[in-house]
Amino acid sequence: MSAPLAAAMLRYTQRQTAQSPYATAIDGVLILRSDHPTPPSYRLASPAMCIVAQGAKWATFGGSQLEYRAGQALVVGVEAPSLGRVFEARPDEPCLVLIVELDLGELRSVVEQMPRPPVAASQRARGVLVTDFDGPLADCALRLVRLLDTPEAVATIAPLIRREMSYWLLAGPHGGEVARFALADSPSQRVMNAIRSLRQRYAAPIHVDELASVAQLSRSAFHRQFKALTSLTPVQYQKQLRLLEARRLMLSQAIGVEAAAFAVGYESASQFSREYARMFGAPPSRDTKQLRPALEAG
Incomplete structure (x- = not known):
């Protein structure tokens, strides 16, 4: 077919x-x-x-x-x-x-x-x-x-x-x-409710106990099921979410590296740049410079 x-x-x-x-x-x-x-x-x-x-x-x-x-x-x-x-x-x-x-x-x-x-x-x-x-x-x-x-x-x-x-x-x-x-009351659906909560507050410090409470699970059970669903720990998920959002901000709003870092919750621009380069393969300024022509071309 x-x-x-x-x-x-x-x-x-x-x-x-x-x-x-x-x-x-x-x-x-x-x-x-x-x-x-x-x-x-x-x-x-x-x-x-x-x-x-x-x-x-x-x-x-x-x-x-x-x-x-x-x-x-x-x-x-x-x-x-x-x-x-x-x-x-x-x-x-x-x-x-x-x-x-x-x-x-x-x-x-x-x-x-x-x-x-x-x-x-x-x-x-x-x-x-x-x-x-x-x-x-x-x-x-x-x-x-x-x-x-x-x-x-x-x-x-x-x-x-x-x-x-x-x-x-x-x-x-x-x-x-x-x-x-x-299914609405399955553990997976409750973990997904916690994921939505994390997405809404991705720039704030992460508190796994609070997320586990949203999912109505113990901390250890929540951690296991979160990783089973997403293949990431809650901390890894938040980090990648922050970096994706920072990249979007720099490309769509043309804001600087430091402003993007602070906007998504980083306290250190240098740490942000290191983690950004590790994820995307290039420092923020170089990465966005390479991507912008393609973005402007549609």
Whole structure:
């Protein structure tokens, strides 16, 4: 099924005048096209299915690297810093990726309506996984892309197809893992509540006991489940979040290195520069100078 999906996505991208990533008429659905391998890039991943129709990518969460290629999807159930790269792409066979944001509330609603809901996975289930993308799921993805040819039908039909995708994802071989981070009172969902709290206050000093209290877990259980979900400790998560936000501020608002460091919670600009270079491979001034031309070019 990846060949028809790739053909439909290729036709869509060839009609576009902007550059990838392409926002579509369907809310929460993006199409990525890369004609060449890309350098590694950091981003804050959100709950989504990243479906590869052609080419191949890898993504790293903490110390765990996941590779996914045509016919496979990366399923992300938790907001977490990640490093990703397209490593198989060429002009005559570009890498094509369909990104469908996951609505955890809708997943929860679908679970509640299933006559035989999936059994939630173990307490240390990961928040990211790679799954084969075939059968009914692949059929849904193809219908979703083809729907872009009839914009007047999007508002009515797209929500139905996306809900169907939620069903087949839960009914598939990884349904228990998906259910775990969707169910409202699961330990994973409570850890995700703590992650949201951390994201809202990322510039403040971190207090693991407070986060554990939000998750309604002991400190040790919270620490274990946080790392199982994100592949990072809470301190590592906060550090990467701070550095990503500082990079965004320097690029989008053209503020200086010291101002960016203090804005995201660092007390020492020199420590900030050291940790920034360790994460992004270059000191802040050089890194942003290299990135700005591409940003200004769109």
